[in-house]
Amino acid sequence: MIIAALASAPGKAGISVIRLSGKGSAELVKKFLTSKRIGSEAEYNRLYYSQFVNEGEFIDEVTVVFFEEGRSYTGEESAEIFCHGSPIIVKKILEALYEVKGVREAEPGEFTQRRFMNGKMDLVQAEAVIDLINAESEAGYTASKEQLEGGLSQELKKINDMLVELITILELELDFADEDLEFTPRQEISGKVDNALKVISKFIQGYKTGRIFKDGIKVALAGEVNVGKSSLMNRLLKSDRVIVTDIAGTTRDTIEEKIEVHGYLLRLFDTAGIRETSDVIENEGISRSRKILEEAEIVLQVIDSTNAGNVPQIEAKNLIRVYNKCDLKDLSVSEGSVKISCKTGQGIDELKDLIVKSVIDENMTYQPYYISNLRHLNILKETASQLDQAKVSINESQTNEVVILDLRQALDTLGELTGETTSLDIINNIFGKFCIGK
Numbered sequence: 001m002i003i004a005a006l007a008s009a010p011g012k013a014g015i016s017v018i019r020l021s022g023k024g025s026a027e028l029v030k031k032f033l034t035s036k037r038i039g040s041e042a043e044y045n046r047l048y049y050s051q052f053v054n055e056g057e058f059i060d061e062v063t064v065v066f067f068e069e070g071r072s073y074t075g076e077e078s079a080e081i082f083c084h085g086s087p088i089i090v091k092k093i094l095e096a097l098y099e100v101k102g103v104r105e106a107e108p109g110e111f112t113q114r115r116f117m118n119g120k121m122d123l124v125q126a127e128a129v130i131d132l133i134n135a136e137s138e139a140g141y142t143a144s145k146e147q148l149e150g151g152l153s154q155e156l157k158k159i160n161d162m163l164v165e166l167i168t169i170l171e172l173e174l175d176f177a178d179e180d181l182e183f184t185p186r187q188e189i190s191g192k193v194d195n196a197l198k199v200i201s202k203f204i205q206g207y208k209t210g211r212i213f214k215d216g217i218k219v220a221l222a223g224e225v226n227v228g229k230s231s232l233m234n235r236l237l238k239s240d241r242v243i244v245t246d247i248a249g250t251t252r253d254t255i256e257e258k259i260e261v262h263g264y265l266l267r268l269f270d271t272a273g274i275r276e277t278s279d280v281i282e283n284e285g286i287s288r289s290r291k292i293l294e295e296a297e298i299v300l301q302v303i304d305s306t307n308a309g310n311v312p313q314i315e316a317k318n319l320i321r322v323y324n325k326c327d328l329k330d331l332s333v334s335e336g337s338v339k340i341s342c343k344t345g346q347g348i349d350e351l352k353d354l355i356v357k358s359v360i361d362e363n364m365t366y367q368p369y370y371i372s373n374l375r376h377l378n379i380l381k382e383t384a385s386q387l388d389q390a391k392v393s394i395n396e397s398q399t400n401e402v403v404i405l406d407l408r409q410a411l412d413t414l415g416e417l418t419g420e421t422t423s424l425d426i427i428n429n430i431f432g433k434f435c436i437g438k
């Protein structure tokens with residue numbers, strides 16, 4: 001079955017790209033092209049210019065490229081049509097293609113799914129394609145690019161090979177059970193399981209950092225009313241995004257916006273100032289503030305420098321005290337705190353540096369074990385618990401059969417990550433998150 005869809009963003013643009021994949025794609029497209037140069041001789045990987053004509057109706061001037069089976073994105077014979085970026089032209093071309101027997105509209109992610117099915121990439125890499133398209137920062141781009149290039153897949157392969165080696169040793173012993181063979185000491189087997197566990201726990205620990213690379217750092221702007229939280233939000237965004245007034249209790253809802261600092265995405269949350277109040281709406285706002293405080297990687301406790309005597313304690317794992325309005329009163333602040341003025345802009349760059357530094361080690365570069373996908377984390381945790389079970393079986397001096405069973409289970413679980421043993425439901429679910437045409 002040939003699939004076809006718009007591969008560029010929908011809407012008006014300079015050009016639009018329509019992609020086809022499946023055996024016979026080139027032959028199919030050629031039927032609509034009038035150029036004499038695209039005879040039966042048309043070459044792959046060459047750009048042809050032609051009119052696109054459907055049943056005598058000239059639709060558009062297009063350029064077309066054909067890709068050979070085995071040397072295309074999907075791995076199948078494919079074609080791409082570049083037309084003027086008009087939604088009407090795109091619609092007409094697609095309708096003409098869908099009219100032909102054996103052609104249908106591609107499902108979301110189906111091109112990439114075919115690439116996966118044809119063994120051109122594993123599931124982890126396919127997931128990286130979505131992340132790459134959705135990346136919102138340099139760090140997110142780096143993480144998904146490395147995953148797409150196979151860094152994570154290679155690390156996973158190492159754990160896989162480690163487990164296969166163990167199973168092979170134990171099976172070999174089973175084969176020679178009747179003979180007087182020197183068995184590998186149980187301690188050695190247990191040590192090898194430990195090695196696999198160590199690598200897996202490195203991945204599990206890398207999740208937190210991986211998330212920061214991919215999804216950014218959650219920063220909550222918190223504090224009492226009127227201290228300048230919303231003013232700081234606007235300063236950081238360089239726009240008048242949120243309402244600022246001298247009335248206490250201006251902000252009632254939590255407002256999220258994103259900025260990029262030193263290549264990392266900061267997800268900023270302006271919150272309602274915390275105080276005792278009988279206002280129902282404001283109270284709802286305050287309870288939302290508290291929730292954000294719990295979830296945030298960093299809490300910026302904004303303090304009014306002119307009223308810094310008795311500020312409340314905020315419980316947070318990572319807290320930076322931000323003394324605002326230093327244009328009105330210039331306090332000296334201790335290390336780890338920062339003084340700023342939202343009015344003049346003083347101290348804002350220093351604050352940005354401090355935020356990134358407090359979460360990211362300066363010399364940190366992306367590592368393949370920085371996983372960022374919850375699916376990956378859950379599978380690795382399950383693999384780890386199955387390996388723990390294998391260790392219990394070894395310690396209880398269970399037979400090789402029992403230990404092999406435990407290890408096989410761990411191996412199968414791991415295979416769900418790369419796609420070897422993943423159920424069709426999960427695969428469809430993953431590709432369903434793609435946009436059409438990818």
Ligand SMILES: Nc1nc2c(ncn2[C@@H]2O[C@H](COP(=O)(O)OP(=O)(O)OP(=O)(O)O)[C@@H](O)[C@H]2O)c(=O)[nH]1
Pocket residue numbers: 224225226227228229230231232243244245246247248249250251252271272273274324325326327328340341342343344
């Ligand atoms: N002089 C001076 N005034 C500031 C500064 N930052 C904020 N303000 C003023 O302080 C008042 C309160 O600012 P907001 O940003 O609304 O304070 P908030 O913390 O968001 O207040 P709530 O939303 O009510 O909790 C406004 O009148 C601001 O103009 C500053 O650096 N210097």
Ligand SMILES: [Mg+2]
Pocket residue numbers: 229230231243244250251271273
């Ligand atoms: Mg506010």
